[in-house]
Amino acid sequence: MARAQFEGALGTIVITMLLAIAALGASGCQPSTPLQRAGVELRLPNSWRPVEASIPLVPGTVLSAWRGPDGASLVLFRTLPSPGVSTAMLVEGLANRLTNLPELKIVARRTEKIADESASRVEVIAPGTGDALAPSGVGTPVAPKGKTLEPTRQVTIGIMRSSGPLFLSWTMPESAHARIAPDIEATLGSLKLSADTRQPSYSY
Helix, strand or coil, X not given: CHHHHHHHHHHHHHHHHHHHHHHHHHHHCXXXXXXXXXCEECCCCCCCXXXXXCCCCCCCEEEEEEECHHHCEEEEEECXXXXXXXXXXXXXXXXXXXXXXXXCEEEEEEEEEECCEEEEEEEEEEEECCCXXXXXXXXXXXXXXCCCCEEEEEEEEEECXXXXXXXXXXXXXXXXXXXXXXXXXXXXXXXXXXXXXXXXXXXX
């Protein structure tokens, strides 16, 4: 009787251990970061470092954020799904959203191929702090406490996905744009996206 109880207890322990090992193995196969869960893979130059995703203010959910040379920043974020929106429409939406900022100049607005996907690209120059455009709720650019305004460039790339458009938004001092531009292109060249389940949209 005692032996049967011992063997039963031992069997339970073995089963529990096997289940725990299986659970660990299964969890190891699951995406563990916001980028992986979003199906995004990219490689930044060594001069860029990750920062807290809660720092940047963007019109969406931040997946990752980085700081780079000359105080530049990069934010990767996602917005809500936009069924029926084309890449060309995304360009116009981005440009229109920024146009209302005072003293802002749009220097590029186009579609291009990135990571084998059609992508939107909008570049603007406006007063800012080098890592962000200046707030302008009163109709004029306002310098945050302890900072001065300078011409600031923002380069935003948007890619349509079924779970919501993905955006990569670089912000930098305009004076540093020539130095940062190669980093932008290198990062975009490394970008890989998982297969999208997006269904084609039809109009009647």
